[in-house]
Amino acid sequence: MNTPRKHAIRPATLEAIVEAAVRVLNANAGATMSEIAVQAGVGRATLHRHFRTRDDLVSAIGIRCVEEMNAAVRAQATAGQPAVDRLRSMFRAVIPLGDRYSFLGTDYTDDPKVREGYRTQLHWAEALVEDLKDQGDVARDVPSPWVVAQIDQLVWTAWNAIAEGYLSVNEATDLAVRTLTEGLR
Amino acid sequence: MNTPRKHAIRPATLEAIVEAAVRVLNANAGATMSEIAVQAGVGRATLHRHFRTRDDLVSAIGIRCVEEMNAAVRAQATAGQPAVDRLRSMFRAVIPLGDRYSFLGTDYTDDPKVREGYRTQLHWAEALVEDLKDQGDVARDVPSPWVVAQIDQLVWTAWNAIAEGYLSVNEATDLAVRTLTEGLR
DNA sequence: CAAATATGAGACACTAATGTCTCATTTACC
DNA sequence: GGTAAATGAGACATTAGTGTCTCATATTTG
Numbered sequence: 001m002n003t004p005r006k007h008a009i010r011p012a013t014l015e016a017i018v019e020a021a022v023r024v025l026n027a028n029a030g031a032t033m034s035e036i037a038v039q040a041g042v043g044r045a046t047l048h049r050h051f052r053t054r055d056d057l058v059s060a061i062g063i064r065c066v067e068e069m070n071a072a073v074r075a076q077a078t079a080g081q082p083a084v085d086r087l088r089s090m091f092r093a094v095i096p097l098g099d100r101y102s103f104l105g106t107d108y109t110d111d112p113k114v115r116e117g118y119r120t121q122l123h124w125a126e127a128l129v130e131d132l133k134d135q136g137d138v139a140r141d142v143p144s145p146w147v148v149a150q151i152d153q154l155v156w157t158a159w160n161a162i163a164e165g166y167l168s169v170n171e172a173t174d175l176a177v178r179t180l181t182e183g184l185r
Numbered sequence: 186m187n188t189p190r191k192h193a194i195r196p197a198t199l200e201a202i203v204e205a206a207v208r209v210l211n212a213n214a215g216a217t218m219s220e221i222a223v224q225a226g227v228g229r230a231t232l233h234r235h236f237r238t239r240d241d242l243v244s245a246i247g248i249r250c251v252e253e254m255n256a257a258v259r260a261q262a263t264a265g266q267p268a269v270d271r272l273r274s275m276f277r278a279v280i281p282l283g284d285r286y287s288f289l290g291t292d293y294t295d296d297p298k299v300r301e302g303y304r305t306q307l308h309w310a311e312a313l314v315e316d317l318k319d320q321g322d323v324a325r326d327v328p329s330p331w332v333v334a335q336i337d338q339l340v341w342t343a344w345n346a347i348a349e350g351y352l353s354v355n356e357a358t359d360l361a362v363r364t365l366t367e368g369l370r
Numbered sequence: 371c372a373a374a375t376a377t378g379a380g381a382c383a384c385t386a387a388t389g390t391c392t393c394a395t396t397t398a399c400c
Numbered sequence: 401g402g403t404a405a406a407t408g409a410g411a412c413a414t415t416a417g418t419g420t421c422t423c424a425t426a427t428t429t430g
Contacts, residue, residue: 008375008376009376010376010377010427010428013376013377029214029215030214030215032416032417032418033417033418033419034417042377042378043377043378043379043380044378044379044418045377045378045379045380045419045420045421046376046377046378048418048419048420049376049377052419053418053419054417054418054419136370137370138369138370139369139370142360142369143346143351143352145346145349145351146342146346146352146360146364147369149342149345149346150342150364150369153338153339153341153342154338156338157331157334157335157338160334161328161330161331161334164330166328166330167328167331175327175331178368179331179335179368180368180369181368181369181370182367182368182370183363183364183365183366183367183368183369183370184323184324184327184332184335184365184366184368185321185322185323185324185366185367185368193405193406194406195397195398195406195407198406198407217386217387217388218387218388218389219387227407227408228407228408228409228410229388229408229409229410230389230390230391230407230408230409230410231406231407231408233388233389233390234406234407237389238388238389239387239388239389
């Protein structure tokens with residue numbers, strides 16, 4: 001029987017836990033189960049019922065975040081477009097998830113699924129950079145890891161700008177593309 | 186009497202502790218006093234002798250790092266030069282300290298001295314950005330916080346590139362300036 | 371409404387880290 | 401070389417977090 005009869009989780013409870021965990025762990029990687037429980041508005045025991053150990057919870061959050069990112073990218077991945085447009089689409093999709101993203105950097109999990117998802121993103125980015133170079137949007141003499149790192153950082157910078165309220169999503173997206181290709185001059 | 190008679194610290198011991206703490210805390214913000222002691226090659230008790238609590242140690246490291254950064258910037262700050270050259274000098278001085286720098290982001294201390302040092306850096310960067318705009322190296326329509334964030338991120342990216350061995354300090358510095366002003370096209 | 375079950379609250383044992391202390395040993399300095 | 405002080409090693413109490421369990425309550429489902 002695949003359906004557990006006891007302690008199935010209520011959707012609302014799961015939602016509350018996951019959202020709180022993302023938020024709290026993002027603010028403080030060393031956050032405690034109690035803090036997460038309080039922020040989620042559930043009992044600490046409920047956390048342990050559905051995520052037996054703290055590591056289980058962190059892993060689950062990691063998997064969820066990385067899958068969200070990949071899903072967002074995949075949803076925007078239209079093959080025919082020019083590379084710059086795909087870059088813009090990618091930024092557009094990923095920037096609003098900046099908070100989920102930063103979690104992955106800080107609280108790195110050793111979970112193989114997270115690692116795999118991360119590798120998927122990396123390959124995606126590398127392929128995109130290659131296309132950008134092919135189309136002359138990025139100079140050939142710039143090392144690809146530098147470009148990938150720059151894209152990564154721009155997502156974070158853009159999300160921050162939005163969070164701090166001085167740019168809209170669209171403005172931040174455009175500025176990210178512009179910063180990468182043309183620079184700020 | 187300002188000179189403590191008992192438990193003055195030996196320069197070599199202090200050096201070992203500080204270096205180990207920077208290294209270890211950078212790799213893992215939640216590192217334990219034991220880990221730091223082991224890495225420093227000193228007894229755990231010695232750590233507590235000179236830094237009564239863990240917070241004291243973290244604060245001290247934070248202060249030291251931020252002061253190192255400010256000193257490096259100050260040493261390079263020649264007033265007469267064009268803004269771009271000052272940007273390059275700043276990168277040149279700060280990039281090799283990337284590991285000290287990243288510590289400040291992760292393991293944020295509430296210590297007022299750290300905050301103050303951080304603010305100093307921020308003002309410095311803001312003034313530089315203003316000059317860059319005046320001289321046409323950065324477009325006026327780009328929000329200054331974006332530029333400052335970009336500079337910050339570039340320091341980290343450049344340090345990473347050096348740490349991973351695919352760029353030299355000079356190459357990374359040049360590429361950082363180029364990325365900021367001209368972009369990667 | 372009634373039965374089933376997910377949740378909340380709290381008690382509990384266990385572990386890991388912190389911070390204090392003592393004492394023997396090593397190091398620096400005169 | 402001798403003295404004073406810094407260090408290392410380890411014992412110790414204390415604290416904070418984890419993970420388990422139980423039982424009463426709230427919620428869903430039929």
